[in-house]
Amino acid sequence: MTPKDLMRGSRAVSATLPDWRRERCGRFWDPGRRLLRAVRSYQRCKTRNFPFKSLRKYWVLEHRFWSIVAGADIPLDSDLGGGLQLPHPNGVVIFPGAVIGPNCLISQQVTIGVGGPKPGAPVIGGHVDIGAGAKILGGVKIGDHARIGANAVVLEDVPGGATAAGVPARIVRSRNPILSQDKNAETESDAYGSSVMHDTTDQPPC
Numbered sequence: 001m002t003p004k005d006l007m008r009g010s011r012a013v014s015a016t017l018p019d020w021r022r023e024r025c026g027r028f029w030d031p032g033r034r035l036l037r038a039v040r041s042y043q044r045c046k047t048r049n050f051p052f053k054s055l056r057k058y059w060v061l062e063h064r065f066w067s068i069v070a071g072a073d074i075p076l077d078s079d080l081g082g083g084l085q086l087p088h089p090n091g092v093v094i095f096p097g098a099v100i101g102p103n104c105l106i107s108q109q110v111t112i113g114v115g116g117p118k119p120g121a122p123v124i125g126g127h128v129d130i131g132a133g134a135k136i137l138g139g140v141k142i143g144d145h146a147r148i149g150a151n152a153v154v155l156e157d158v159p160g161g162a163t164a165a166g167v168p169a170r171i172v173r174s175r176n177p178i179l180s181q182d183k184n185a186e187t188e189s190d191a192y193g194s195s196v197m198h199d200t201t202d203q204p205p206c
């Protein structure tokens with residue numbers, strides 16, 4: 001099955017309820033999930049005002065280690081919805097002001113940052129699959145269940161359910177059938193081999 005088939009086969013993943021199983025660390029050598037775990041744990045320590053400062057420092061060190069391993073730049077204070085998948089985190093850059101919704105998938109070499117014609121940073125909806133090498137620049141809004149093609153340069157808003165590809169990105173498909181299935185979101189998810197959608201608690205996994 002090709003990655004295109006996998007993206008096309010992505011069905012009924014919620015755009016609103018995070019599936020934390022997608023982030024669960026199953027083995028030690030899993031840079032994408034380990035990096036996310038460091039971000040989640042750091043943020044948890046910060047929001048709960050944890051008394052042990054050293055614990056927060058530990059997660060800062062973990063974050064640095066996995067950032068170096070992955071060659072990724074995902075700041076500790078990033079606004080990342082739950083259920084994010086980074087199957088190959090190398091070269092992923094996320095600007096601190098960007099917002100990413102639940103259950104998104106970010107492939108390798110993706111940049112989500114400032115610098116496009118629209119001022120500000122991108123706001124990405126829920127269950128958005130972003131192909132390898134894509135750049136999403138400036139204050140653009142990407143709707144729920146949208147797909148961004150490999151190497152696309154997105155400078156304009158992308159409506160929900162649409163597929164955008166090319167440089168600059170244009171809409172190549174305007175609607176994805178999964179949009180109408182969001183209410184059945186507890187059934188399945190196969191985008192890039194992501195996990196099945198059942199666990200929708202609001203707690204990070206580890």
Ligand SMILES: CC(C)(COP(=O)(O)OP(=O)(O)OC[C@H]1O[C@@H](n2cnc3c(N)ncnc32)[C@H](O)[C@@H]1OP(=O)(O)O)[C@@H](O)C(=O)NCCC(=O)NCCS
Nearest residue numbers: 003004007008107131132147148149150163165166172173
């Ligand atoms: C964008 C994408 C999701 C489109 O999938 P799709 O819905 O099956 O669309 P199609 O393949 O039918 O393509 C529709 C049109 O968009 C064009 N297109 C598709 N992907 C494109 C891309 N990345 N860049 C430019 N044009 C693209 C096709 O040539 C086609 O054009 P046409 O209508 O003029 O023939 C898919 O091509 C893609 O880029 N997936 C990313 C996969 C990836 O990054 N995997 C990483 C794995 S490690």
